[in-house]
Amino acid sequence: MSPEVQDAWRAAAASSVSLEQLQAAASKRIAAATQTEAGLVTSGAFAGLTLGTAAILCGHDVGRMEQLPRTADFPQEFIVAREQRSGYDHAVRAAGATLVEVGFNELAGGTGVRRTEAWEFEAAIGPQTAGILYVQNADARPALEDVVEVARRHRIPVLVDAAAELPPRTNLHAIPGSGADLVVFSGGKALGGPQSTGILCGRRDLVMSAALQMLDMDDHPELWDPPADWIDRSRLVGIPRHGIGRGFKVAREEIAALLTALQRFTDGPYERRQIQEKTWLDQIAADLVAADVAVQWTEPATAEHSPTLEIAVNDLSSGQTAMQLCRALRDGSPPVYVGHSKLPQGILIINPVCLQADSISDLTRCLVDALAPTQ
Ligand SMILES: *Cc1c(COP(=O)(O)O)cnc(C)c1O
Numbered sequence: 140m141s142p143e144v145q146d147a148w149r150a151a152a153a154s155s156v157s158l159e160q161l162q163a164a165a166s167k168r169i170a171a172a173t174q175t176e177a178g179l180v181t182s183g184a185f186a187g188l189t190l191g192t193a194a195i196l197c198g199h200d201v202g203r204m205e206q207l208p209r210t211a212d213f214p215q216e217f218i219v220a221r222e223q224r225s226g227y228d229h230a231v232r233a234a235g236a237t238l239v240e241v242g243f244n245e246l247a248g249g250t251g252v253r254r255t256e257a258w259e260f261e262a263a264i265g266p267q268t269a270g271i272l273y274v275q276n277a278d279a280r281p282a283l284e285d286v287v288e289v290a291r292r293h294r295i296p297v298l299v300d301a302a303a304e305l306p307p308r309t310n311l312h313a314i315p316g317s318g319a320d321l322v323v324f325s326g327g328k329a330l331g332g333p334q335s336t337g338i339l340c341g342r343r344d345l346v347m348s349a350a351l352q353m354l355d356m357d358d359h360p361e362l363w364d365p366p367a368d369w370i371d372r373s374r375l376v377g378i379p380r381h382g383i384g385r386g387f388k389v390a391r392e393e394i395a396a397l398l399t400a401l402q403r404f405t406d407g408p409y410e411r412r413q414i415q416e417k418t419w420l421d422q423i424a425a426d427l428v429a430a431d432v433a434v435q436w437t438e439p440a441t442a443e444h445s446p447t448l449e450i451a452v453n454d455l456s457s458g459q460t461a462m463q464l465c466r467a468l469r470d471g472s473p474p475v476y477v478g479h480s481k482l483p484q485g486i487l488i489i490n491p492v493c494l495q496a497d498s499i500s501d502l503t504r505c506l507v508d509a510l511a512p513t514q
Contacts, residue, residue, distance in 0.1 A: 144400045148392045158354060169338055173311050179349055180336060180389050182387045183327065188230035193382065201375055213269075216237055218239050218264065221241065231272050231298070271286060273297055275304050287318040306409075307442075307444075321342065330401060331400040363378055417446065423489060423502065426503045432450060432506070447489060447490050452485050456512040468506075
């Protein structure tokens with residue numbers, strides 16, 4: 140976290156505040172940044188998916204909120220493209236939803252050329268359908284707009300996992316701008332907030348339901364008074380007790396730090412950090428090349444992403460595999476965690492996202508020790 144985000148954390152730790160009031164204020168900031176009606180700081184994108192699912196399953200029905208994750212008496216199916224399934228959809232199942240898969244994964248199977256199509260979502264909608272789960276990605280198919288169009292016609296809410304879709308910054312409002320009902324972003328990735336934070340944003344009534352199912356509800360109904368423009372009590376027959384998301388609570392420190400990170404991400408500091416990262420990578424690349432370790436720059440996905448360095452270890456004289464070198468670097472002192480998504484192709488990735496000015500020389504030394512040809 141940047142020094143400013145750490146300062147926000149410390150200042151919040153030294154004060155006391157009602158969490159309803161703080162979350163309601165956070166909602167306004169998130170709504171402005173995402174151009175949505177309301178927002179909630181969650182304990183990560185995963186928790187945002189569970190809370191978003193709970194909101195779609197229950198709406199303002201406090202009886203349903205009390206029952207989760209039991210969903211036997213009401214619609215509980217979420218439709219998802221088979222090719223978009225991952226370990227993260229456990230978050231949706233955790234609220235009590237069951238997933239109904241549509242489409243195939245023919246590209247991965249080498250059995251066809253087609254991706255999931257919008258009509259397949261429409262064909263799967265039935266009396267038990269509660270919502271649609273969509274995992275956003277530059278290559279996601281069918282396009283989010285096409286899924287939203289089908290969902291709107293059938294009045295089915297769409298919950299979007301956009302955890303890792305920042306940058307580019309325009310995605311903060313472009314993804315909710317698709318017309319999706321709820322969108323989730325991770326706070327601990329490029330946003331630069333605490334690792335334990337995320338954002339849920341979208342429709343006011345659904346964010347209200349999510350908040351009700353996360354907040355500490357141990358208060359007298361006569362006393363409990365969240366800001367009315369955030370939680371409209373007139374829409375509830377009573378106030379619920381602790382909901383399914385009570386274990387996903389966020390602390391005031393996390394909320395203050397996440398909001399500070401969000402502001403720095405949307406304003407100038409994010410760009411300055413990117414330039415800094417490029418300078419550090421330049422320095423690391425020069426030192427590695429001087430030690431006879433060839434590096435390759437990779438183009439960032441967008442102008443707002445940082446470039447990365449790749450090292451093809453098959454060309455090294457050590458004879459060790461990328462997996463073995465990755466293991467050795469983690470076991471080193473200090474431990475070095477390189478990007479591991481291309482290990483099967485024999486490639487180590489240097490991603491600057493977590494670098495600090497005072498860690499560059501240690502990092503370079505560890506890389507040179509592990510990778511440079513032995514004399
Ligand atoms: C990282 C990620 C998550 C989880 O985000 P957290 O903020 O760590 O909970 C969920 N979905 C996708 C697609 C992700 O990349």
